[in-house]
Amino acid sequence: MSAELKRMSDLLKSGATMMSEACPECGSPLFKVGSDIICAKCNKPVVILRAAEEESKIIGSRILDDLEQTVLSKIREMNSVISSEGDVERLTQYGRALSTWLETLEKVRRLRSG
Numbered sequence: 073m074s075a076e077l078k079r080m081s082d083l084l085k086s087g088a089t090m091m092s093e094a095c096p097e098c099g100s101p102l103f104k105v106g107s108d109i110i111c112a113k114c115n116k117p118v119v120i121l122r123a124a125e126e127e128s129k130i131i132g133s134r135i136l137d138d139l140e141q142t143v144l145s146k147i148r149e150m151n152s153v154i155s156s157e158g159d160v161e162r163l164t165q166y167g168r169a170l171s172t173w174l175e176t177l178e179k180v181r182r183l184r185s186g
């Protein structure tokens with residue numbers, strides 16, 4: 073029996089209950105012992121921070137908001153440059169850059185909605 077399995081069975085024997093949540097570090101099932109949450113594989117208490125998780129999601133969406141604004145301002149810049157540009161070759165280059173920015177914008181918006 074592996075040390076991990078031994079710890080799991082010891083935990084269960086001591087009255088611990090297996091939780092539906094998995095260890096954020098190793099992905100094995102977590103055990104609840106009283107008010108403690110323990111990972112049998114990592115052999116240490118795990119703190120499930122839902123609030124922190126939510127917070128990081130909020131921060132993540134803020135970054136995406138900022139990124140969207142940056143991309144939009146770049147697209148605006150490109151637009152004004154393109155409208156005053158007469159050189160076909162440069163216009164082609166700007167067009168390519170613009171298409172990259174638009175793709176980025178699309179990705180950012182997809183990430184935000186997802």
Ligand SMILES: [Zn+2]
Binds near residue numbers: 098099
């Ligand atoms: Zn673990």
